[in-house]
Amino acid sequence: MQNGFAIETHGLTKVYGSGHTEVVAMRDASIQVRHGEIVALLGPSGSGKTTFLTAVGLINPPTSGQVFIGGELVLDGAQAHTNLRTFRRRHIGFVLQKSNLIPFLTGLENVQIALELNGEAPRAARRRAMELLDYLGVAERSENMPSMLSGGEQQRVTVARALANRPSVILADEPTAALDSHHGRKVMELFAQVAHEQGAGVIVVTHDHRALDLFDTIYEMEDGVIRRQLQPQMD
Amino acid sequence: MNLATKDIRHNLGRFALTTLGVGMLLLIVMGMGGIYRGFVEEATLLVNRIGADLWIVQRDTRGPIAEVSRVPRNLVHRALAAPGVQSAREFVYHTIQREHDGKPLRMAVLGLSWPTDKGEWVPLIAGRSLAQNHFEMIADESLGLHLGERIKLGKETYTVGGVTISMVSSNGDGIGFFTVADAQAIQFDTPGEAVRLERASRQARGERTDLGAQQPLALIEQTIASPPLSAVIVTLSPGADVQRVASIISGWGDVSVYTQEGQRELLLKGLIAKMRQQIGLFRILLTVIAGIIMALILYTLTLEKVLSIALLKLIGAPNTVIGGLILQQALLLGILGYGIAYLLGRRVYPMFPRRVLLTEADLLQLAIVVVVISVASSVLGIWKAMQVSPNDVLS
Numbered sequence: 087m088q089n090g091f092a093i094e095t096h097g098l099t100k101v102y103g104s105g106h107t108e109v110v111a112m113r114d115a116s117i118q119v120r121h122g123e124i125v126a127l128l129g130p131s132g133s134g135k136t137t138f139l140t141a142v143g144l145i146n147p148p149t150s151g152q153v154f155i156g157g158e159l160v161l162d163g164a165q166a167h168t169n170l171r172t173f174r175r176r177h178i179g180f181v182l183q184k185s186n187l188i189p190f191l192t193g194l195e196n197v198q199i200a201l202e203l204n205g206e207a208p209r210a211a212r213r214r215a216m217e218l219l220d221y222l223g224v225a226e227r228s229e230n231m232p233s234m235l236s237g238g239e240q241q242r243v244t245v246a247r248a249l250a251n252r253p254s255v256i257l258a259d260e261p262t263a264a265l266d267s268h269h270g271r272k273v274m275e276l277f278a279q280v281a282h283e284q285g286a287g288v289i290v291v292t293h294d295h296r297a298l299d300l301f302d303t304i305y306e307m308e309d310g311v312i313r314r315q316l317q318p319q320m321d
Numbered sequence: 322m323n324l325a326t327k328d329i330r331h332n333l334g335r336f337a338l339t340t341l342g343v344g345m346l347l348l349i350v351m352g353m354g355g356i357y358r359g360f361v362e363e364a365t366l367l368v369n370r371i372g373a374d375l376w377i378v379q380r381d382t383r384g385p386i387a388e389v390s391r392v393p394r395n396l397v398h399r400a401l402a403a404p405g406v407q408s409a410r411e412f413v414y415h416t417i418q419r420e421h422d423g424k425p426l427r428m429a430v431l432g433l434s435w436p437t438d439k440g441e442w443v444p445l446i447a448g449r450s451l452a453q454n455h456f457e458m459i460a461d462e463s464l465g466l467h468l469g470e471r472i473k474l475g476k477e478t479y480t481v482g483g484v485t486i487s488m489v490s491s492n493g494d495g496i497g498f499f500t501v502a503d504a505q506a507i508q509f510d511t512p513g514e515a516v517r518l519e520r521a522s523r524q525a526r527g528e529r530t531d532l533g534a535q536q537p538l539a540l541i542e543q544t545i546a547s548p549p550l551s552a553v554i555v556t557l558s559p560g561a562d563v564q565r566v567a568s569i570i571s572g573w574g575d576v577s578v579y580t581q582e583g584q585r586e587l588l589l590k591g592l593i594a595k596m597r598q599q600i601g602l603f604r605i606l607l608t609v610i611a612g613i614i615m616a617l618i619l620y621t622l623t624l625e626k627v628l629s630i631a632l633l634k635l636i637g638a639p640n641t642v643i644g645g646l647i648l649q650q651a652l653l654l655g656i657l658g659y660g661i662a663y664l665l666g667r668r669v670y671p672m673f674p675r676r677v678l679l680t681e682a683d684l685l686q687l688a689i690v691v692v693v694i695s696v697a698s699s700v701l702g703i704w705k706a707m708q709v710s711p712n713d714v715l716s
Contacts (some may be wrong), residue, residue: 136715140557140712140715143635144710145711145715146712171638172637172639174636174637175636175637175638176633176637177548180635181634182714182715186632187632188629188632188633189331189629190324190328190330190331190332190629191322191324191325191327195322195327198322199324199636199638200631200636200637201438202322203636203637203638203639203642204637207665208322208363220690224466231331247636257716
């Protein structure tokens with residue numbers, strides 16, 4: 087199926103266990119995210135947001151349903167149509183709530199490694215990593231180890247790493263949970279900027295309602311089902 | 322980017338301590354091998370240095386180094402009469418433990434066949450070889466005797482005329498080189514009272530026989546009969562067939578004959594065979610322990626990196642990169658540990674009381690073993706890393 091969507095899912099369902107112990111973590115989840123669109127996925131804990139994100143992120147395949155990335159069918163149920171790890175490396179950037187950076191690499195190296203893993207030559211990878219850190223305003227902390235960076239700086243480096251290979255999809259799981267409201271909003275603005283400027287489809291799982299005005303589309307998930315599509319709140 | 326070295330850089334202190342620990346363990350493994358080689362070297366040292374073609378010893382014994390052997394002095398002349406024999410020398414060898422300067426002194430006493438053999442073949446680090454038939458000795462430095470020092474052994478006092486190095490018995494005792502006459506005097510030093518009692522006893526027995534009545538002097542002869550040798554060592558004429566000469570001498574009913582190689586085998590198979598097994602098994606055990614410890618260390622290091630590994634998988638790192646990270650650390654740990662063991666060993670081993678001999682072949686063999694156990698011990702860590710899911714970073 088070829089279309090103009092960065093991400094498209096059809097009827098994603100995830101079932102854990104069987105018989106009496108069967109738990110449906112996600113049921114018939116379908117969304118579409120265009121290139122350059124930033125989408126928020128809201129919902130209480132245990133509603134299936136992370137299950138949805140890991141399915142779209144090709145980490146934890148669904149029991150049934152389809153995942154298209156850039157118009158390409160990647161997952162059909164649990165069946166992969168490509169090498170998922172390689173596909174992930176080339177097309178998906180991740181930003182997570184915590185443990186985002188490899189602790190034994192500097193900020194610069196954390197970005198550089200993503201590029202080198204994708205076949206970039208070390209020198210070119212270093213140059214591009216530096217450009218990204220500069221773009222995100224943390225170039226001066228590039229040689230610091232993650233433990234020496236503040237929460238906001240760590241998230242910026244993580245975003246830089248997520249952008250390194252010019253992915254068509256960025257998935258963020260509670261990226262502002264460890265940040266204060268000021269820095270949280272800054273990070274959300276960054277995602278919006280990246281989506282709009284670089285044309286990536288961005289899905290952000292969040293509890294943070296204070297920055298919902300930055301999103302193009304808002305989905306809410308409850309009991310494993312994407313129930314509603316909300317309109318963004320405008321300031 | 323080399324992730325292995327980056328991780329090590331981040332935990333440098335701990336990695337250094339771990340490597341030092343592995344190095345100390347390998348130091349013991351290396352040392353055990355060196356001790357075994359030292360045993361072999363010391364056990365066969367005399368046989369190799371003396372370089373005799375044949376050793377004639379007491380019948381059915383494995384003497385004179387592996388066990389006590391006694392042969393009569395006239396055996397030298399009989400050996401000289403055998404076809405193919407160029408020269409035959411007396412050989413006396415025994416171990417004594419005396420006291421010198423208030424300390425116990427263990428010494429292997431070796432008698433040289435003066436004046437044929439003055440000990441010119443003994444490697445000297447000070448002084449000279451024997452210059453007279455009596456009261457001189459060449460001492461191995463491990464005996465702690467200095468050039469010109471005088472030492473009383475039995476009824477006589479001997480002066481150290483030369484000092485040699487690395488001339489020790491198969492038990493590791495330093496060798497003292499004397500003339501055969503002096504070596505026998507030391508070996509058969511009997512108190513005067515014991516001689517008088519033995520003489521009276523023999524005389525009393527003789528008087529009860531016809532021989533004693535007819536030839537009383539013969540009884541006295543018996544009491545002062547010349548002491549036996551330990552062995553006779555033979556050099557063959559050029560072109561002589563060793564096996565043929567050995568076969569001829571073996572025909573004599575009172576002696577056994579060994580070639581130089583035969584003597585070496587006797588010592589290696591008899592004297593140090595059990596030691597060889599003991600040390601060999603100990604080395605295997607230590608190597609296995611080193612492997613297990615390395616595996617546990619690498620497993621622990623992997624456990625500590627689970628989140629990083631999950632993150633690497635999340636951003637698409639192939640298994641070869643993650644496995645390579647652990648394997649490279651294992652190899653670095655092994656190779657650096659080996660280097661530490663070698664460098665420390667060069668300084669520490671010379672302080673050991675017995676010789677620790679590092680041969681190139683043994684060092685190479687251990688290096689290969691270290692690489693193998695490094696690779697093997699990384700398997701557990703790599704297995705653990707392969708079990709890590711990128712999902713783990715989300716939990």
